[in-house]
Amino acid sequence: xxxxxxxxxxxxxxxxxxxxxxxxxxxxxxxxxxxxxxxxxxxxxxxxxxxxxxxxxxxxxxxxxxxxxxxxxxxxxxxxxxxxxxxxxxxxxxxxxxxxxxxxxxxxxxxxxxxxxxxxxxxxxxxxxxxxxxxxxxxxxxxxxxxxxxxxxxxxxxxxxxxxxxxxxxxxxxxxxxxxxxxxxxxxxxxxxxxxxxxxxxxxxxxxxxxxxxxxxxxxxxxxxxxxxxxxxxxxxxxxxxxxxxxxxxxxxxxxxxxxxxxxxxxxxxxxxxxxxxxxxxxxxxxxxxxxxxxxxxxxxxxxxxxxxxxxxxxxxxxxxxxxxxxxxxxxxxxxxxxxxxxxxxxxxxxxxxxxxxxxxxxxxxxxxxxxxxxx
Numbered sequence: 001x002x003x004x005x006x007x008x009x010x011x012x013x014x015x016x017x018x019x020x021x022x023x024x025x026x027x028x029x030x031x032x033x034x035x036x037x038x039x040x041x042x043x044x045x046x047x048x049x050x051x052x053x054x055x056x057x058x059x060x061x062x063x064x065x066x067x068x069x070x071x072x073x074x075x076x077x078x079x080x081x082x083x084x085x086x087x088x089x090x091x092x093x094x095x096x097x098x099x100x101x102x103x104x105x106x107x108x109x110x111x112x113x114x115x116x117x118x119x120x121x122x123x124x125x126x127x128x129x130x131x132x133x134x135x136x137x138x139x140x141x142x143x144x145x146x147x148x149x150x151x152x153x154x155x156x157x158x159x160x161x162x163x164x165x166x167x168x169x170x171x172x173x174x175x176x177x178x179x180x181x182x183x184x185x186x187x188x189x190x191x192x193x194x195x196x197x198x199x200x201x202x203x204x205x206x207x208x209x210x211x212x213x214x215x216x217x218x219x220x221x222x223x224x225x226x227x228x229x230x231x232x233x234x235x236x237x238x239x240x241x242x243x244x245x246x247x248x249x250x251x252x253x254x255x256x257x258x259x260x261x262x263x264x265x266x267x268x269x270x271x272x273x274x275x276x277x278x279x280x281x282x283x284x285x286x287x288x289x290x291x292x293x294x295x296x297x298x299x300x301x302x303x304x305x306x307x308x309x310x311x312x313x314x315x316x317x318x319x320x321x322x323x324x325x326x327x328x329x330x331x332x333x334x335x336x337x338x339x340x341x342x343x344x345x346x347x348x349x350x351x352x353x354x355x356x357x358x359x360x361x362x363x364x365x366x367x368x369x370x371x372x373x374x375x376x
Contacts, residue, residue, distance in 0.1 A: 002029050003036060003049050006110065009188040010051075013114055014044025019195070021336055022329050024272045025114040025180070028103040033057055035104050039094040053094040059086035060104045064157070068150065072360060079150040101153040105160070107170050108184030112191050115180035115272055117336050118202050121343020123177050124269040124351050131347045132175050135201050138167060145177040145353065147360045148271055152176070173198070178353045179270055207346045210339055215249035217331065220324060229287050230315060236289035237310060240296055241320035245327040248316030251338055256311045259283055264341040265311075265334070267352040274353075274361045276326075277319075277333035278308035285313045305362070309334050 006029040013019040013027075023043030029036045035055040038044065042051040063082050068075045083096055097103070103111045122128050122135075129142045141159050146152045156174060164170055172194055174182040183194040218226055223234030223246060230246060237244035255265050268279040280303045286292040292310070300306045308330040310318040319330035344350040353361075 002031075002109070003052070005029070005188045006036060006052065007047055007049060009110065009112060009191055010038065010044045010047045012192075013112065013195075014047070018118070018199075019114045019116045020044055021115070021332055022272065022276050025112070026097040026099055026103070027113070028052075028097075028100075028111045029109055030057065030104065030111075031109070034088065035060065035100065037097050037100045037103050040097055041095065053096040053100070054088040054091050055083075055086050055096060055100060055104070056088055057104060060101060063101060072147070073363075075151075076149050076364065098149050099153070101150065102156055102182070105153065105157050106174070106182060106184045107160075108172055108190075109186055110188055110191055111182060111184045112195070113180060113182045114195075115270060116199065117339035118199055118206070118343055119175070119181050120179075120270060120340045121206065122202055122347050123175055123179065123181070124340050125344035125347035125349065126351050127348030128175075128177060128351070131205070135205065136173060136198075139171055139173055141171055141174045143174060143176045143179075145179070145357060147357055148179070149364075152179075156182075178351065178357070205346055206343055208342055210251055210342055212249060212251055212335070215247065215252065215335075218246045219328070220245065229289075230312075232289040233286060233292045233310075233312060233315075234318065236292050237296075237318055237320040240293065241306065241327075242322040243320070243324050243327045245319045245324075245331055246316055247319070247331050247335070251342075252316055252335075253314075255338060255341075256283075256313055256316060258313060262311055264350050265337045268358055268361075269337060269340050269350070269352060271353075271361045273333050273337055274358060276308075276329045277337065278305070278330070279303075279358045279362060280305070280307060281309035281311055281334070282307040283311045283313070 006027060010027045025044055026038045035057055036052040037055060039051055039053045068078050083100055099113060122131055132140050132142050141163050143155055143159060146155045172184040183191055185191045220243060224231045234244045234246055255261050262283045268274045282299045284292060284295040286295055308319060308321055310320060317334060319327040321327040321330055341350050
């Protein structure tokens with residue numbers, strides 16, 4: 001049964017941290033009349049048949065016939081309303097993935113969208129497009145960095161039409177700058193073949209491997225066991241945010257040696273990094289809790305939001321959040337930021353999202369919803 005196959009492929013990648021972090025990514029299956037797409041708030045690792053929203057494909061197709069406002073907020077609200085209206089009867093309690101429109105237009109029954117660090121090392125690099133075309137030849141569609149949601153779906157739709165006109169066929173592989181990968185296939189074996197090939201081909205181009213074997217993470221109350229000043233800084237962050245955690249080790253230490261070393265991880269590569277680890281990590285030379293508090297408050301005033309990551313020169317990286325789960329996810333996504341930055345070295349160096357794209361994600365209701373559900 002196709003839904004059983006969809007659940008199986010979702011769990012297969014959802015339980016592999018090389019492909020999925022924080023439950024990110026989305027999957028779908030479609031027949032002539034119905035799109036079954038993962039609902040927001042469900043982790044790929046734990047989905048069941050009830051985790052997918054049944055969508056009316058005729059209603060989704062009708063969205064392309066409408067004209068929406070130019071304003072980002074108004075447009076996305078209007079599109080979301082129409083997507084909600086495209087849910088089939090009995091599905092009203094579920095919220096479809098923001099990428100449902102995109103899943104619907106990709107011309108394959110099964111679609112799996114993920115954000116592997118290895119792939120994003122290429123997609124978040126200065127020479128990503130050229131490298132993608134060198135590696136995958138004419139088998140890939142490359143989408144320049146674009147705001148997610150309706151605008152991304154529109155960009156992919158246009159790119160697929162141009163590809164089809166040029167090559168006389170479709171391609172199952174779409175790479176999105178500063179975002180991730182979409183793969184489509186007739187069955188789940190085809191999906192696995194695509195991902196295996198993509199990971200293998202990109203992996204062969206990577207010049208430097210990562211080693212987190214000496215990584216050490218300390219959570220919450222255990223911060224008091226750390227040598228000074230880590231314990232004091234951790235207590236201060238707990239007072240400021242609610243919960244703090246600390247990560248150190250060779251790979252992490254290399255990026256906190258000084259502000260120059262930190263530059264490669266000082267901003268956001270993808271929407272997921274913003275949602276879970278924040279767009280503007282704090283780099284500080286604090287040696288006391290008072291130092292940290294001062295730098296935190298200045299940073300918050302400057303950026304308009306409290307940092308989720310505080311990197312302390314020569315020590316390591318703290319996550320600060322309201323809950324243990326949120327802090328743990330922040331560290332997880334910051335570790336992913338390090339991976340992407342290192343892999344990007346093989347493709348001309350790192351490339352962050354633009355400030356306009358970052359502001360869009362920070363202010364987008366869809367991502368606030370996803371963050372709230374995932375970290376509660």
